[in-house]
Amino acid sequence: MSRKAAIKDAIKFAKEHNARMVDLKFMDFLGTWQHTSIPAHRLDEGLFEEGLGFDGSSLRGWQPIQASDMSLTPDPTTVRFDPFPTLPTVSFICDISDPITKQPYSRDPRNVARKAEAYLKSTGIADTAYFGPEAEFFVFDDIRFDVKPHASFYAVDSVEGAWNSGRDERPNLGYKPQLKGGYFPVPPLDRHNDLRAEMAVTLEECGIEVDVHHHEVASGGQCEIGIRFDTLVTMADKLQWFKYIVRNVAHRNNKAATFMPKPMPGDNGSGMHVHCSLWKDGQNLFAGDKYAGMSQTALSFIAGIVEHAPAIVAISNPTTNSYKRLVPGFEAPVKLAYSSRNRSAAVRIPIAVGNANARRIEFRTPDPSCNGYLAFAAILMAGLDGVERGLDPGAPMDKDIYNLPPEELAQIPSVPASLEEALQALADDHEFLLKGDVFTEDVIEGWIDYKFDNEIVPTRIHPTPLEYKLYFNG
Incomplete structure (x- = not known):
């Protein structure tokens, strides 16, 4: 379909849904959706050509104040009815460009993802890359936190938290999954079945096909909803809709959903296995x-x-909290090996008996705090580098990595143990990302600098409640 036809179809879609407002969503550098809204009468063909101006200096990791003007342009193929605003609203995902040169903005994550797809085609190796992320999340009934110069704390609660088995709930009916005991139970032990079903139905009403939903391993409300694979940019678009829908369905049920990788110690964290x-x-x-x-x-x-995994995880596991999940003992794939069926390997080959179309790999290290556009692009570029260079992965690891003898375990490389180590790995190894101008030096440097200055340094200088427990009387 031509762009002109897509624009006409998008305007027609808005009219058919009696839209009163048009919401324009876009991804910031770090991976959070931002938006601005306009009345529906402003939706015309000119909007798709001229775009809408905004202040790029007010967004994390983007423009300096002396060059703040940016432009966002809706992609007509992304139009969806937004189920959450009170007034009928249609939403578009937007691309970011320079208002003077009209060139795509190098730090627009969606632009990076589009360039990755273009580079794939340019190699002649393939014309399509399919991605299917499994983004796990927690659902809490209460979440409180604060950080002050004289005090800091966090407190989460869940109706099904194992820690509430002895609470006076008048009555306490039990049915609370124990730590690491939440995988696949039926209700009433699975207290979020109906909530996930509501999320799944809302996803499908928005045109996002759901494969499965279930409770995950951790106590305290860990869930997973699987959505059907798609091409790189489209899947990254859908991942943003997925997070948006999960959070908003939880919110209208007076609950809070989080994609934070490790919100609680002592139990499994949330990963995002990428097929x-x-x-x-x-x-x-x-x-x-x-x-x-x-x-x-x-x-x-x-x-x-x-x-390239040590460099990839600086993008696919992009928070200091990510590395609290990437530790042995909680099913997190920290060892860089591959295997068929073996879930302890960083790269797993899922079973696809008799179905050649289902052959795929599963990179199990990423987590759902990542920016999907950048993470999928980095995974694709690393894999393509292996194909272009004819790399051999060596022998598979079909043993349980978690239970290997120490001397054998030491022979298997590991992912970085901290965000700082991962960023250093990215600084040392990013030539594969620069091919085809997919990532640029500006993007790599901006990512490393922002993460170091705004996340690593603050976590270094803030004492934690655990440190008080460990050291106050020391």
């Missing part, structure tokens, strides 16, 4: 006659991910 595959002319390039029914292309793609 991906390469296709060309309608054929799955990952299907073959090698290990686990994979092709040499797939194995080289895996090798690229494993080689």
